[in-house]
Amino acid sequence: MNLNDDLYKEIILDHYKSKKNRKRIADAKHLEAANPSCGDDIDLYLEVENGRIKDAAFEGMGCSICLASADMMCDAFRGKTVEEAKGLIDKFKGMLTRNEMPEFPEEAADLEAMQGVAKFPLRIKCALLAWTTAHQLVAEDERSGTEAQS
Numbered sequence: 001m002n003l004n005d006d007l008y009k010e011i012i013l014d015h016y017k018s019k020k021n022r023k024r025i026a027d028a029k030h031l032e033a034a035n036p037s038c039g040d041d042i043d044l045y046l047e048v049e050n051g052r053i054k055d056a057a058f059e060g061m062g063c064s065i066c067l068a069s070a071d072m073m074c075d076a077f078r079g080k081t082v083e084e085a086k087g088l089i090d091k092f093k094g095m096l097t098r099n100e101m102p103e104f105p106e107e108a109a110d111l112e113a114m115q116g117v118a119k120f121p122l123r124i125k126c127a128l129l130a131w132t133t134a135h136q137l138v139a140e141d142e143r144s145g146t147e148a149q150s
């Protein structure tokens with residue numbers, strides 16, 4: 001047991017219960033994502049303006065790990081540039097799938113609470129669902145951005 005375990009559980013539970021980021025954002029980038037092996041099913045919304053994420057939110061159902069992770073991600077993304085968000089996605093994935101111990105920016109330090117999930121391969125998908133969906137959304141944005149310029 002790690003001394004941080006209780007603290008981490010509390011952080012995860014707080015994010016799971018939080019309603020702050022549970023909403024639909026009209027006119028935002030939107031993608032639905034599901035993790036059938038667990039029953040997680042979420043709609044993710046990213047409002048991007050001039051390469052910066054103005055707002056992030058989600059709706060849907062899922063297990064505590066999936067929803068807590070999505071909630072943390074929305075908090076972490078708000079106000080960040082798309083490039084910064086991609087950096088966070090890579091760090092978060094690294095923590096869960098490559099056993100890395102990344103340094104998150106202070107305002108996104110709650111993300112560390114998810115590191116214990118790396119020990120449970122079935123739950124990694126739950127924790128990553130929102131993040132892989134966000135990655136798809138910003139990748140789409142870049143493609144349409146390039147098209148607009150050409």
Ligand code: ZN
Nearest residue numbers: 038063066126
């Ligand atoms: Zn799940």
